[in-house]
Amino acid sequence: MTTTVDPRPVLEVEGLSLSVPGHDGPVPLLADVGLVVRPGETVGLVGESGSGKSLTIRTALGLTPRRARTAGRVTVDGLDVLSAGRGELRELRRHTAAMVFQDPRASVNGSRTIGAHLVEGLRAGGVDRRQARARAVELLERVGIREPARAMRRHPGEFSGGMLQRVVIAGALSTNPRLLLADEPTTALDVTTQAEVVSLLTSMQAEAGMGMVFVTHDLTLAAAVCDRVVVMYAGRVVEVAAGDELFRSPAHPYTAALLDAHPGLHGPRAALRAVPGRPLALAETPSGCSFRDRCTEADDACAEEVPALRRHGGSDAACLRPGREAWA
């Protein structure tokens, strides 16, 4: 999966901050977010409500909230997204980057056939009508839809959620994008279907050498699927590590807390360690480390300034005392 050479990233987010206007001045939603995705690489973006994970990848498509103010840089395949014009953004969304959302039924018009949906996308990408039909059938076959030619005439309501998500993936991949943004693509699906959709996504991604961002609230899923996992909390990145590394030895107390809060299926049945409080939005966070109010390891130093990401073992962690061995 990770290539030996170090090709130019297909997505690069550097120091991204974003705020929207509120009643009493700007409301910050993201602060200093960084993210690098190279071709052929899968990067997980994990966090709870309000962490800013979805907002971050939407920004990669130029889909920022209305009247949002941004700072920093977002580059997709060489295009500076934050300063791009309408035409460039349209090209970006048509050719360079594609997105798959949580609910496939919200991504496809229920009153039109699957074929019409796919052909329309291909035609918008500049393929002529006959070729578009042939390519759509090919794509349906590739994502594992039986009798693809007949499926073209069927409506979304005739498909199960998992099958419809395959159709959506076929549509997303129809223009051979360089970057695939998957926002909780399996959350609305059944457990056994989740494996099918994940294996389809990863195999197509490897085949095409695309970069993929896999957004999920499920740290275990991200760790199992992704080359690298970026953990976000309250609009900031708190830890970046390889998937298995993160699972084995989390460096940030928040990552560790997420792992401990999830009831495990394997090993002895342990007591759950609930995290006190609730996930915060960036605008509600205290000074210094955003997680310190909920952290069992926090002390006065944590209130002074926002910790920068620092190397610790196999992780980059934004914590003054990273790693379980440092904790009481």
Place this chain on the structure above:
Amino acid sequence: MSGTETGPVLQVTGLRKTYGSAVAIDGVDFTLERGGSLGIVGESGSGKTTTARILVGLERATAGQVLLDGEDVTTPSRRDRRRRARSIQMIFQDPYLSFDPRLTVEESIAEPLRLHGHGDRARIRATVATLCDQVGLSTRNAAALPRDLSGGQRQRAAIARALGIEPRVLVLDEAVAALDVSIQAQVLTLLDRIRRDTGVSYVFVSHDLAVVRYATDTVLVMRHGAVVEEGGTEQVLSAPRHPYTQLLLASVPAPGWDPAAVAAANRALAPADRG
């Protein structure tokens, strides 16, 4: 709760529900011990939610029997329904939909107490305060409208409201599925403590095997409307016998997880379901 009763609190035999020619569930049997917690695991279309809805009287069974403390409650009359409501309460996935948006949380918690005649105003106020305390809602939370609470706080409020009339059974339908992981753990530990403190019994409907492992003593695995495996939760999850239970377990991501192998196993098990 009613401490004098003995034997299982809930006995379900031969439960069947059809909608026209479609069979939602068929031949569901189980027993829930007093103070016990039973998990019902399955995916969409398994019949787990239909089973739960029949238990609380939201659906009428086509055949079969539900005994609550030995009393047949399968086809209740209007008057019986209120009595059943007192004995079995249900918690839904999205508690926001089950609150009147115009009532404060404490008014909502007080409503079933008034409906079931739990004393005068002062006594109800005191009970509401105790309940809020029990589930960890602050006075400020209690005075707020549902929309001003977070998902986890609303689920606590739903639990407080359900517990007020001291039911013997609480049916929880995907009750923690919509919550953030850190909040889910809070609600699970709360439910655990309440069961130990009050002796209430749970029917815990969930698609999440890890949650079921934590929250239940016994488990039913359902597929296409039928029970395919049942037993002690630890036993079923550590040594599953039915291929479908094995597939469900293999579908849960873990380090070294191979989604392609799971997908292949799924296709092998259900070639007829695809399309």
